Amino acid sequence: MLQAALFDLDGTLLQVHTQDFMKEYIKEIARAAAPVVDPGRFSKALWDSTGAMLANRDAALTNAEVFWNDFRSRMADCHEALEPRLNDFYANEFKKLARAVDTSPLARQVVQAALDRGLRIVLATNPLFPRSAIFDRMAWAGVADLPWELVTSYEDMHHCKPYPEYFLEIAVRLDLSPGDCLMVGNDVPKDMAAAAVGMQTYLVTDYLVNPDQVDYRALVDWYGMLDDLCRWFTDGGWEQAVYDSLAVARVRRYVKEFDAGLAPLVFSEATSTVEEAARALGVEPGMIAKTLLFRAGDQYGLFVVAGDVRVSTKKVKALLGGKPRMATPEEVEEITGYRVGGVCPFALATDVPIYLDASMQRFDVIYPAAGTAHSALPITFEKLKDITLGTVVEC
Template sequence: MPSATAPVQAVLFDLDGTLNGIDMERFLPLYFRALGEYVGHLIEPQRLAREVWKATEALLQDGSMELSNAEKFRRLFLPDQGELRDRLYPWFDRFYAERFGLLRQHAPVTPLARQVVTAVRQMGMRVAVATNPVFPMSAIRQRLQWAGLGDVPFDWVTAMENSHACKPNLAYFREISERLEVPPERCLMVGNDRDEDMVAAKLGMHTYWVTDLPIDRGRARIEPEGQGPLASFLDWFRTRLAREASA
């Protein structure tokens, strides 16, 4: 568990439901509908959704670190139909370039996100986007743009291509810590998923649970150090930093 007085040097922000207003339970059906329509000439849309879910669920359970999530997914998706998979992949790339952006209308903007991230950077913190890396970087960069954060120079952004584990695997958080060159006990994880984000405390990270669009499946047994809406985060963080300075 984290030390109450360990000085924070890096802040990891979840994306969906934290820095943007996307509710994934509502967004994903719209995403699959758009993707299915785009590649429907190659594969029946409902089958596509099933196969993507199947591969993603296997990816989430895979704790190995030898391959990137993108490499793992390619092996897990349609494993017995390589020819179909190879025909689909170029169309997936085209979908993210040409059609994914149309989903922006279903992505509510969180006006405070830019203010919060900018303020944290001005405090001298290293800042990472710690979204579950089951989407390619092109999709994550677009979602950051929708949130008004497209031009922010983050120190690290997790995506399928550069990550080797997924939440809530502790290896996911450890990899970010290593990329930032900041030990876990000096990192703060900020996210709205109590099960998948607050578990970072088991690695020694500090935690803040964002409750604007809270997810709590009742599996987590870890109390976050702080919690509340994103609007309250900066005051909480500044108070914590002041306490660190006076310790």
């Protein structure tokens, strides 16, 4: 059960493109160091020592210790004169960089919504800055005074994103399983790496960072704009969202045993009907694989059918041995383990005969639901047959 929400800061709660902010930050801190050292030399040393922090895997050292050990070696001739200037910069000048960011009341609203849901909150920014600078940025976002259980800064943390140790350290400090935590962020390679340790993930797309242009729908549990996230926390679909996450995770784990290249896609919009799914995927309706549960007496049968095909009642009757009817929503959930609109034809709750519509073989790829009404699994007909052990029939 979800118990904690971990919020990234830059690009998530704080409306800024990180690269743009870093340019202003480097310019200003180099200016503060200029009376002591050439700005070009200083900037290079700062970047290199920050890189040492990012690469650190030694749990015995805090990020601050890694940074300063590296930085002092690069600035051996002047670090004693530099350090008080840098301390003064963070105490008095850093806050002036507020001019480089935009703010939105949504940041506070979304964190408050998480609190109102009973979730513990963590400010899970990449811990590359001193605590004072992080709290300045939190103040710009309007969230500094909220009851954060943990704020990750370079004084306290021993790892950085995207290493799994960063996310695991947070879970340990909260005394929670990673699966009880939701990582909210805008950076696909850094923030969504939380999924690798079992955390649930929500990708905020307002200031999306996706340098490799990956299809993040196959990586994250949910995604949307910051206002979507606020509604996600506050509306009546909260319980459904948690249920959906578990269902998709079940499908994801199951298919990995057969083919590591298979991965569910998740959507911000509903895909519970053939038309909705086809529109979301940009494919023809026939490629959407409907999964329908029929009952005849005490016998159930699960039929996976092309989206443009109607199942023959006579065929179902012949296969199930009696007059069939569509299963009720309650029966669907009991027999399959999924709710109507999101039934995946495998990783089922019970052992039920599966019948595959032969007409789906005309497509190179088909798209059954992946456990929820907001998901789909791209798969070939042959792979689907191998996984389900289904019987191919003419529907």
